Amino acid sequence: MGVFILLAVEFAGIFSSVFIIFVNVQSWMKGQKMSSRDQIIIALSFSDMVFSAVNAAIVLGSAFVPQLLSVDYIYYGLYDLMTYSICSNSWLSACLGALFFVKTTNFNIGFLAQLKMRIEMVMPWVTSGVEVFSFIIALVQPSASAEVYGENSTLPLITNETSEVIGYETDVLNDVSFLLKACLTPFMIVTVTTAHINISLCKHTQQNMDSGGPTLKVHRRAASTMTSLLILNTVFYVLQMWLGFLQTSDPLYRIGITLVCSFSLVQSIILILGIGRLKKTFIQIITMCRRKALS
Secondary structure (H helix, E strand, O other): OHHHHHHHHHHHHHHHHHHHHHHHHHHHHOOOOOOHHHHHHHHHHHHHHHHHHHHHHHHHHHHHOHHHHHOHHHHHHHHHHHHHHHHHHHHHHHHHHHHHHHHHOOOOOOHHHHHHHHHHHHHHHHHHHHHHHHHHHHHHOOOOEEEEEOOOOOOHHHHOOOOOEEEEEEOHHHHHHHHHHHHHHHHHHHHHHHHHHHHHHHHHHHHOOOOOOHHHHHHHHHHHHHHHHHHHHHHHHHHHHHHOOOOOOOHHHHHHHHHHHOHHHHHHHHHHHHOHHHHHHHHHHHHHHHHHHHO
């Protein structure tokens, strides 16, 4: 039963990510300009889709064909894809926070004022750079796992005997080290930009008591989206490190795995609710489904 719940969560994450990508690409094909925010959202959704797909493959393999996960190129391929998705997701969230920070802050003079004028030109290059950087990290990051051999030969390099790899053991400290090195900087960027956006929103609200203004609505939506992403990322990083110190037989381990597997789905929901175009399209689809169900 638990396997099917995890698979349902992962496929829901894949579907929601594809929905976000499809809506943005469809708008672009209709002639609407794709903003730097939309490009970051597409890249973020692609990263979410990879994360859910890898988790779904691991769940399917573990439940039905466990020997496949002992094949070197399959295991390390999934490991590299997971590394890419985590690194990419962290840095793209930082890019989104930086973009909202620049767009919701008034700069009079200096470098930041010039950056605000050119942000739509600069951010696509930054997004592309983040994706390339994440792929490189995935390729060069040494695996945090060691091969586990059968009982007949526990030291294959010394005995020169042929042994069957029956699984992998994860180096917890290596995993924690990777999270700190790859995700700490973008996490700090998200934290600082989100804090500034919320402080700026409070000042803006006090100065403009008319809460119906379009600028204030955009500012409030950006603050809500980034705050939700910050909380989600915090929970994800804590869970990732916490799971490394639990036994797989521990009931808390299963709960933690379920929460980690739901990361992409929850993040997609945050993006859909936070981006006007996505929310509008989603509501239209729900309305159409209700009408068909009632007819």
